[in-house]
Amino acid sequence: MAMAARNVALAQKQNLDLLASCSGCYNKSARALKALQEDKEEFERISAILSEMGLDVSAYNIRVRNVVDVLANELWDTLTSRIRKPLKGVKVACYYGCLLTRPVDITGWDSPVFPISMDNLCRLCGAEVVDFRGKTKCCGGPILISQEEIALQLTKQILDEAKEKGADCIVLACPLCDTNLELRQADIEKKYNTNYNLPIVYITEIVGLALGLSPRKLGMDKHIVSTKPLLAKIR
Amino acid sequence: MVTTKGKRKFVFGLKQDRLADGDKMNSQLVKQVVAEGGKGAAIAACMQCGTCSGGCTNVDSMDLTPRSLVLMVQRGDWEKVIKSNTLWLCSSCYICTTRCPRGVRPSDVMEAVKAIAIRQGIENDATRFHKVFVEVVQKRGILFEPELIHKYAGLEGVLKQAPLGIQLALRGKISPFPETVKNPLKFSQAIEKAKSCPQPQQPQPQSQPDTPTIPVVASTPAQKNSTSQLVSSSRN
Numbered sequence A: 001m002a003m004a005a006r007n008v009a010l011a012q013k014q015n016l017d018l019l020a021s022c023s024g025c026y027n028k029s030a031r032a033l034k035a036l037q038e039d040k041e042e043f044e045r046i047s048a049i050l051s052e053m054g055l056d057v058s059a060y061n062i063r064v065r066n067v068v069d070v071l072a073n074e075l076w077d078t079l080t081s082r083i084r085k086p087l088k089g090v091k092v093a094c095y096y097g098c099l100l101t102r103p104v105d106i107t108g109w110d111s112p113v114f115p116i117s118m119d120n121l122c123r124l125c126g127a128e129v130v131d132f133r134g135k136t137k138c139c140g141g142p143i144l145i146s147q148e149e150i151a152l153q154l155t156k157q158i159l160d161e162a163k164e165k166g167a168d169c170i171v172l173a174c175p176l177c178d179t180n181l182e183l184r185q186a187d188i189e190k191k192y193n194t195n196y197n198l199p200i201v202y203i204t205e206i207v208g209l210a211l212g213l214s215p216r217k218l219g220m221d222k223h224i225v226s227t228k229p230l231l232a233k234i235r
Numbered sequence B: 001m002v003t004t005k006g007k008r009k010f011v012f013g014l015k016q017d018r019l020a021d022g023d024k025m026n027s028q029l030v031k032q033v034v035a036e037g038g039k040g041a042a043i044a045a046c047m048q049c050g051t052c053s054g055g056c057t058n059v060d061s062m063d064l065t066p067r068s069l070v071l072m073v074q075r076g077d078w079e080k081v082i083k084s085n086t087l088w089l090c091s092s093c094y095i096c097t098t099r100c101p102r103g104v105r106p107s108d109v110m111e112a113v114k115a116i117a118i119r120q121g122i123e124n125d126a127t128r129f130h131k132v133f134v135e136v137v138q139k140r141g142i143l144f145e146p147e148l149i150h151k152y153a154g155l156e157g158v159l160k161q162a163p164l165g166i167q168l169a170l171r172g173k174i175s176p177f178p179e180t181v182k183n184p185l186k187f188s189q190a191i192e193k194a195k196s197c198p199q200p201q202q203p204q205p206q207s208q209p210d211t212p213t214i215p216v217v218a219s220t221p222a223q224k225n226s227t228s229q230l231v232s233s234s235r236n
């Protein structure tokens, strides 16, 4: 908890909200902030460790946020007026995973059961969103190393459903989910003798494409699973 | 509860392994779990409905479902808890906590029990990975992936992951050189100190869950505590 609290304290020192691009970091930081704000005992315990590191903060009033939350709840209007290249004909499956929306007393900005903010963002970008039941299923990230087989099985279920629904890509907002879905895709293909070739893209990449940024600038060429089929559909 | 010829039968066809029986509660383990980070968990409020198990991502592979785990914690049956593979299969997806109608927060219970088990010195692949992870982070204040893999899986592991690592490095996704936070020494010293903070006492491995005498009295403060937590967390 102290490690997560350190980042929160660093942000508080500058009086800025903390924006996390990873669901896990977001969740842990939000949890740490909640403890620092609401639990006196924890506050004292953590503060002692933080001042050991040379960080003294007496009160916390910042917020911990994540990319989807900010895009959907702060920048919606800005985005609406700036969409240059609607992604017509592109089918996307939005994958939220676990830590973005659960547990609800820590996150609390979208439904933990059926979140829709990312779906709405993709629709705003002009893409067609498939009805994806696996959107809040677990990809097994935390047990990837120690229980590889089970984690790969979980990831496979998500890939299977997205493929079955005819999605051109999975959109997500967490690098660890991406590790499982993208970097392990080849392993899963080999193990279960299937073929996905399913591009996995971060939400900002989809938004960036709709804003008319060049794919190169967005780093679309840096994916392990090629995004070319997806880009071909957009042009 | 009906007793016939010494053999126990339960009303509504309830199996014994589902019976949240106040007489059998043993508050000691509950207290430890609360002290270890299960503060928000209203353990005593669990009504054994099994909603948590029903939604659990990995329940198929677990030998003790999340519901039974909460029951075993209520009963103080540390032996069963520590022997099960449940702790190491839980992928912290928080489905159980989101769905539990009683504010029990099974995932928090799980994390707390894990922490107690690690303090007791239990070792397996999962704990080894977490330990190595913390060591690597503690050293620089930030993660350096190749070192993590090397420490966890040895040279063999590095070689196995090398093709992927090279692909990632070529695309500029990971750096082959480690980074550090601004003052790594201060950071690691503080973490070291935090680790050696006084910790809640260890559970007794030979706990006796089936002694229905004193615990009822002993558990009153814990139950009171949990009831208030139930009220506070009932909005979930």
Ligand code: SF4
Binding pocket: B045, B046, B047, B048, B049, B050, B051, B052, B053, B066, B067, B070, B099, B100, B101, B102, B103, B104, B105, B106
């Ligand atoms: S969902 Fe909650 S009340 Fe029901 S068995 Fe699980 S922990 Fe107990």
Ligand code: SF4
Binding pocket: B052, B055, B056, B057, B058, B059, B066, B089, B090, B091, B092, B093, B094, B095, B096, B097, B106, B107, B110
């Ligand atoms: S957090 Fe763990 S116990 Fe709870 S539903 Fe997820 S995998 Fe199961």
